[in-house]
Amino acid sequence: MFFERIKTPGIAQVAYILAADGDALVVDPCRDVQRYLTILQNSSLRLRYVVQTHRHEDFEMGGAALRQLTGAEIVAGKHDIFRHADVRLGDGETLQLGTLTLRALHTPGHTPESMCYAIYLAANPELAWGVFTGDALFIGDTGRTDLPAADKAVENAGRLYDALHDKVFPLGDQTLVFPAHGAGSACGGQVADRDDSTIGIERVSNAAATMGREAFVRYKGHEQHARPPYFRVMEQVNLDGGRALDERPVPWLPPQSFRELSQTGVVIDTREAEAFAGGHIASAYSIWLAGLSRYGGWITDPVSLYLVVDEPGQLHEARLALARIGHDNVAGALANGFSAWRAAGQAIETSGTITPAQLNAASGHYTVLDVREAGEFEAGHIPAAQHVFVGELAHWLGEMALDTDTPLAVTCSVGHRSSFGVSILKRHGYSNVSNLLGGMTAWHRLGLPIDRPGT
Amino acid sequence: MFFERIKTPGIAQVAYILAADGDALVVDPCRDVQRYLTILQNSSLRLRYVVQTHRHEDFEMGGAALRQLTGAEIVAGKHDIFRHADVRLGDGETLQLGTLTLRALHTPGHTPESMCYAIYLAANPELAWGVFTGDALFIGDTGRTDLPAADKAVENAGRLYDALHDKVFPLGDQTLVFPAHGAGSACGGQVADRDDSTIGIERVSNAAATMGREAFVRYKGHEQHARPPYFRVMEQVNLDGGRALDERPVPWLPPQSFRELSQTGVVIDTREAEAFAGGHIASAYSIWLAGLSRYGGWITDPVSLYLVVDEPGQLHEARLALARIGHDNVAGALANGFSAWRAAGQAIETSGTITPAQLNAASGHYTVLDVREAGEFEAGHIPAAQHVFVGELAHWLGEMALDTDTPLAVTCSVGHRSSFGVSILKRHGYSNVSNLLGGMTAWHRLGLPIDRPGT
């Protein structure tokens, strides 16, 4: 038996390779499939199936690419949405992989078509060894239930609760839990930062198990999650299992070419917040490298993307991070990084940084914008801070009558999203904008004043 | 300035990346272009040109693939054969790459269209820094002149001599020499096993310089080189700059499937000679891994290829080695190697091995087949040995009236090509065949009797 987790950072995604007797299946692959193929190749495994738990909305799927390259069959549930699947399993139906048995469990709630797949070893055909839970059950959380329709979130939370209690928890405490996402996913807000769990552990630590149905439905049905616009694109392309990755190299552009070409597109600067503040290209978005998959999806301008990275090796990573959420329009990267821009005498802008102590001392002077998600804001924020999620900041600015000279301090949890916020504000003409370094994490640690609305 | 040699083993090929001011060119790339792109990407270089010295016959070219992926232009000479080039340089014409200048030199002889490209630094525009010599000038040798037409080898040797003396040697002793092949190439038999040389060094050590014209023409014009049948395919596909690499993974097949599927194809066993002798699949060809590019081209059966490798990681290497000579028809590999075949109880054949001492002691008993190239045989061989080049062995057997029970000892230089020979003999029904371990190298070291026809 062969079993391996393959994690994708940025979208906090986990795919799995399971194999027995030389035959393998991959569960929920991303579209950059070469890494799965390398593992299969190095272990002399032949890919037979790509197993899909549901149509993902937060990343582009790799099923179609794997089928194309290997001839593997796509396995999914019976819901209409899986029209492109080769093998469709109804609730309770099984699939054999060597000596292993997969049993399909229909577990709607996150999405109507969501499936889990319990795994049984030959030696104990009655007792589940593990279960692929997709976005139904995470470690410490469940999938969000607002995706199919925001106004059905409560109803879907009930469905999810029932599916888990009727089909997944009964697999028994001994069952290993293999979800599609880990901590930091856009599909669940409270996912624990560990990779190994069992049904028994979830039964005492997961709200879906420790709460009663009513409480859970209320809690889960009213969670507030951001919904980046690229989700709509994923909904379409994933109907057919995702598109093949564009493997053409992104051209490196010297400063002058970069400046000229990027006029008709959008610059994304992937350096850290302090580097962006110390000097950047006018109109650039600031999205740190590890946040590209999560926040790049909020940029919807249907235009070419031009990247600034710290090291040449990061271009591949940045481009993959964008491709994973379907952004294939990376048209160039700044050759030799920002120091080349600097040395070319190209125009440079700076933005401000401010420490918690400084902001606290000058609190009256600044309008504080807190760009975290609503739930984070509600759990405690700087007194008088205004809340607007960074993904909605551009839209919000259009509706506000804020003076562009207003001294603004932008905050989030540690300073990454606030740098994105600063860059959006500068694009909209706000000139006096500072990033609160360390954000609310530092603010809390320093014991500075907090407003907790609920208390 | 950026300069890097990128060697391809098996075909003993060398490509070059040269760059200045962020702009790069690649000289004579193979079709597995990803490795060139990785270098360019990691050094923030933009590919502007693919420079071709000539239409290669011994490997499939990567120009078209690079143009397709990067938009680079293909640079070549003015000969008709370069109809697909974007930039065509006549003799003496130049191309600028940042501060560097390339000057085209038409140097026919190896092939009619062969070009060299001298490189000049901005600081010394009159003095060549280096020269890309393609297959015109190797280190210690020149390209063979029999390829355009065997009966024009002498004439072409004269053309090559003139081109080198008129255009290449006059670049001056200081000029660095960058040829397209190193030692072990099918395009030249006496290439030295070092990578660095200069015109000055070649002028005292290369036959093209140390011999007079007449002597050189006689020597080079009568060299005997094998001409594997795949050369004809390369001649066609390289007209358009080669085809893109097939990236689909080769399926691993368990023994039973491997046996069944390979019935309609050909098995190539890439293990070492001793391993093949100790146990192998019936009808398999024995071609050691490092020899696949060189000897795989003699297998012309228009069928699927099935591979036996020692380690899973070698499949990629084996498949690339075949793809580089245009063999894209690898249809499967034996999962978990020969030990899986063994453990499955599949039929196994063995063949004999014999040491020089044993053969010498029993010399009357064996018919000795020497499967090296003609020149090697003529320089010294076992008394009474018959010569037939391994690539022509199958054809030769068809014409011979050799009894299939005859005890045969097969030899080459160290035992690789003779293992290929053994496998061909076994395919033709010869049952009593032994590989001379250590071949003529060991025979010589042991001071055993040698026939030298020329002396």
Added chain:
Amino acid sequence: MFFERIKTPGIAQVAYILAADGDALVVDPCRDVQRYLTILQNSSLRLRYVVQTHRHEDFEMGGAALRQLTGAEIVAGKHDIFRHADVRLGDGETLQLGTLTLRALHTPGHTPESMCYAIYLAANPELAWGVFTGDALFIGDTGRTDLPAADKAVENAGRLYDALHDKVFPLGDQTLVFPAHGAGSACGGQVADRDDSTIGIERVSNAAATMGREAFVRYKGHEQHARPPYFRVMEQVNLDGGRALDERPVPWLPPQSFRELSQTGVVIDTREAEAFAGGHIASAYSIWLAGLSRYGGWITDPVSLYLVVDEPGQLHEARLALARIGHDNVAGALANGFSAWRAAGQAIETSGTITPAQLNAASGHYTVLDVREAGEFEAGHIPAAQHVFVGELAHWLGEMALDTDTPLAVTCSVGHRSSFGVSILKRHGYSNVSNLLGGMTAWHRLGLPIDRPGT
């Protein structure tokens, strides 16, 4: 939280890195510690503790090396044998690692000092998340109980049963199981070939849970396990946590030097069985690369070791495999492999191979030696085969009055251990020895006659 398994092939060993809040511990590291340090370094983790479950006998431990390099403290139980530990935990005592808690469980039976360590997350301080079980509980098996003293195996089996039932199984079905060994270990014969399990899964599939006490004690107390002589060395060096790895490179020796120097030592040929049969150096032991850690420990000649490997890169692996079992006396390797030996005209020996069909057809002609472990032999063997475990073959030959001309066929499961056996027989002067290709696996698949003594 950070958790990673680090497997060591050959000894089927698993070490673990567990970390929380930047502080890490390593459980049961091998002496080649650089790989653990690399993981820690890349994840910005600081090593605080090396946790030892017991004094291992089958590999040299890395605790002392890690303490020396990092200043980490060694954590173990209170038994006298752990005299070198910095932190000694009694049964039930706990250790804090950031927000995680480790609780020590004294679980004697495999060895008197054996400890397990249950892991608790801050959120559920009463419910174990996982347990490091050392050699007390494997997946599908338990540690052997004959190591402290063969005549106490039954008594120790009882102790182990009690410890598991009193302390480990009560941790609950949800508990993840993290043992020190996987399938193929010398410490347990029936370990399952999967890495993930829980107490709940073991409770229905592990003999220690499914059998009653009496049956288990009888079964486990009478298991027959080989005990390689190097275990005695490990017992000594591991008292102090093992020795640092010798990092000096092994010199590559050309054939003539290799031959001369190895006269005073022992040659180990790590190539596959067929390659060894096809040609090898006189007196060489044949131990395939992946079997070096497992079978190299049977070579006790207190002399230098000289290695033959297929590829230069394998020398590092071969040397590590030997170092892991304490063999630091590798004095040289054959430069450029067996083909260099061949080409140098050095003396070569061959040995026979035979297929199951051939042996079955000529069964009367051969004395069959089955060199597997006793339990494997008893489960079914070739009629009239004699049993002697490969590790005891040399000793056994000394006591036998076997004619060195006797035609011998040697078998094991697939042909690796039998190749080791063939090489031992040849060292003892037996000249007519053949390796049964595919061994009993192939024999079974072909449906050839089997003796099953117990039936």
Added chain:
Amino acid sequence: MFFERIKTPGIAQVAYILAADGDALVVDPCRDVQRYLTILQNSSLRLRYVVQTHRHEDFEMGGAALRQLTGAEIVAGKHDIFRHADVRLGDGETLQLGTLTLRALHTPGHTPESMCYAIYLAANPELAWGVFTGDALFIGDTGRTDLPAADKAVENAGRLYDALHDKVFPLGDQTLVFPAHGAGSACGGQVADRDDSTIGIERVSNAAATMGREAFVRYKGHEQHARPPYFRVMEQVNLDGGRALDERPVPWLPPQSFRELSQTGVVIDTREAEAFAGGHIASAYSIWLAGLSRYGGWITDPVSLYLVVDEPGQLHEARLALARIGHDNVAGALANGFSAWRAAGQAIETSGTITPAQLNAASGHYTVLDVREAGEFEAGHIPAAQHVFVGELAHWLGEMALDTDTPLAVTCSVGHRSSFGVSILKRHGYSNVSNLLGGMTAWHRLGLPIDRPGT
């Protein structure tokens, strides 16, 4: 024949491995010798000799470490300083390596003991194939001559000129040149940025060849080179061939521990200039990663070093960069980088950035400090700029009576050294300090006013 260049960035150093017939030598290795051993191991080469051109002053040598690990002999000249060498060659004496011959050439001038070694192939024993030139001859430059004694620079320039003209240039135009340093070395200011050259190319492009003796002596004897204080340490440790590398991992420290421990040491922040400006730890030095080997040598506080890096993987690189110049006192690194510091609410300082356009517009307002080397300053600088080399800035500040409130703009070539300068100024209490982004490179490109003292 085997030949490979192994470059070490930061010190722009080149070591060489040359091998024939399985025997290898390494020329001028650095103390991090594992990379040389890996190359030797992968090519089945045995190290016989470490060849030293001279006692290097700019990096710690690896000869002693290689001798210790492999038993290789150290080869050098006859000067007293090479007392630790095993083989000492006088001028003209030769060493055999397989079929290759090395001929020693005593070439004093850079240092009194400097040797070159010409390489001859067996086929042409009279004609040099290449020459290891150490610091005597670089590509486009020669070694500095002020190291033995600043007041003997002129005299030594004459010696160097004579040695090159008497012994090196006569090797002939065809000779490949293999120097110990490339562009960016502290041992020569005008080294060309290419790796391949020949005597013939140098003869038309190197001042040592194109100038007459008198002109060269004047030019080279009056060059101004910085001499970092660590050179004195190298002079001592290299007498014995350098020390072994400290392989113990550097501990990652969380912000609070980092702050406390680093109080008694020195913090080096390796992030880019903009990041440093946007936020940094008080009193930290700013030295960008690639500049650590070059500028870290100016920090002489005999105290522990604490590092801030962008990515965990950079710690290894940073530590090696310091170890290469003998700084073994790295005592800790900031775990999870500056964003952890930020999030911990630790105190953060910022510094200013200014663009060329801004500075030009406000020129009267700022005192401009140009921290490049004297030669760079003299070739053109901002009008009214004061010059002080960054390495001497701390000393210079002690002698100046500059008001700590003075608005200072610091410049260098592109902004790296000026960031180091900014950090030194801040350590000395200067509060109003800005880094000129893009430095003189940008200033020139924008066509802003320049003072050229010599014109």
